Amino acid sequence: MNTELITQVSAFLWQEADMLDHGEYAPWLESWTPDGLYIVPIDPLETDFANTLNYAYDDAAMREKRVARLGSGESISTSPVPRTIRSVSRFRILANDGTNVTVRCAQNLREFRKDVLKHYSADVTFDLVKSGGSFLIRRKIIRLINSTDTLQGIGYIL
């Protein structure tokens, strides 16, 4: 087992998780390749995301808009901003060709806003590209464990 790669990947993904929990969106937006896609599908078995309905299917422009909306104060569902704390673990390398690394992990996220505490568990798959001693994200797919159920507003980035 390539523990060196696991260590590099987990360090990068823990940093990403920490950025999102602490609202550091500017460096988060820069963690992506220009063609990167942030996807939250509905059907956990779906693979053709472009031709199906998702909760989110964000290219670079939509990611920027999503971040702008969260900080704009114009949206009553994100004012006050929800607080989140997420744990990312159970990293497994699914593919690695030396440049492109696909990693799957488990994410458990707690959200608190106003007077409600919520919990979202997800399988998250990242397609990472090695870049300057670290990585860039080419694709992040968040498969919520309850994605086929009714959800309430998710006013942050999973």
Place this chain on the structure above:
Amino acid sequence: MTSKTDTADQALTLGDRVQADRVHTSLYTDPAIFETEMDKIFSSTWVWVAHTSEIPEAGSFKNTYIGRQPVIVVRDRKQKAHVLLNRCRHRAATVCEGKKGKTNSFVCPYHGWSYSLDGALRGVPHPESYADQLEKGELGLVSLRVEEYAGMLFATFNKDVEPLVDYLGPAKKWMDLFMKQGGGFPVKVAGEHRFRFPGNWKIQLENTTDAYHFPLVHKSFLSSVDKQTEEMLDFVTGTGYVEDLGNGHSVMVMIPALVDLEANLDAPIPERFAALADALRAEGNPEDEVRRIVRAVGGSGFNLNIFPNIACSMAFFRVLQPISVTETEIHHAVITMDGGPQAANQARLRMHEHFQGPMGFGTPDDSEAWERVQKGSGSGKDLWIMLNRGLAGEKETADGRASDVSAETGMRAAYQQWKKLMTA
């Protein structure tokens, strides 16, 4: 009507609680009123259950609810649509699970009673114990009356209710207009966003005919679209209107130029669709076809509210399902062009994701506003919900009554139908 409302208004009858320009707060909060609604509205009139594209083939089924009663919408081998109560006639277990799928029959998992796609009881295991006295012909799944208009399937428990086409009345022509967003292809439901909010179902019903909230609640959405789209959606001071179409139905025309998607095909292509138009041209579509599809992709310029649970809302179907007096489930079903260009359907999907759903830029803000309506209505129990906006300017039309685009005419229409059914 006995109400749990512990105020001086306790003596109000149900009919008293709906006035020409206001409704009583208890309509959002009183569990006894909710129970009566399930009986007098959801079990008594036409309720939308599916679009025909959701059950495309023999054996295709969709599970849904009429009020709180689970029903199966299914197409039989002769292509006829049925709506069946999802309850075994033996000891009541549901006979079909899953949101949708395909099956040859319905078999109860408890004792194995099996039913055909039209609900008829086919077989029971070990029938000898019944000594040939089981009235199989009487023990099919309870089958509801089903009628269709413009691909929209409605069902009712009420055998005596008027034909669907009469119930819909002038709403029919708006349904026909709405289906033009197929762009020459059949309209297809291609998935949906489902969410719940802690509030009464009528708060959501009102919202589909409420232009007044749009610039305020959806400010963050408007900030995320191009200038031209933002101007198009600045309709509150525009020339649109709301029209009461009778039987609780209403239409809110926000963008009059987009009422008929097959008209004005030589109008300039909006800049947000320039890339899509180029993609369609590159696929070899002739210019008139490109314009027709692009115009359809943007959706209709109106919201049609059909009482009590369905709306044809610009570019999607809004389905409303009451859970309790203070909880409601909403489905926003995305519409695509069945067999249409992939680029056009992708544009439809991305538009839907942009506004709708738990991670959309629109729905969560609506949901927050509705939740706060419910929270606020827990106080001041003798107060009224004011619905008098645009009343002064209301005028008679060929189909009913109309007023300006941000008038509460559509809400008044729905509550008058509510009153008619609840006091029948």
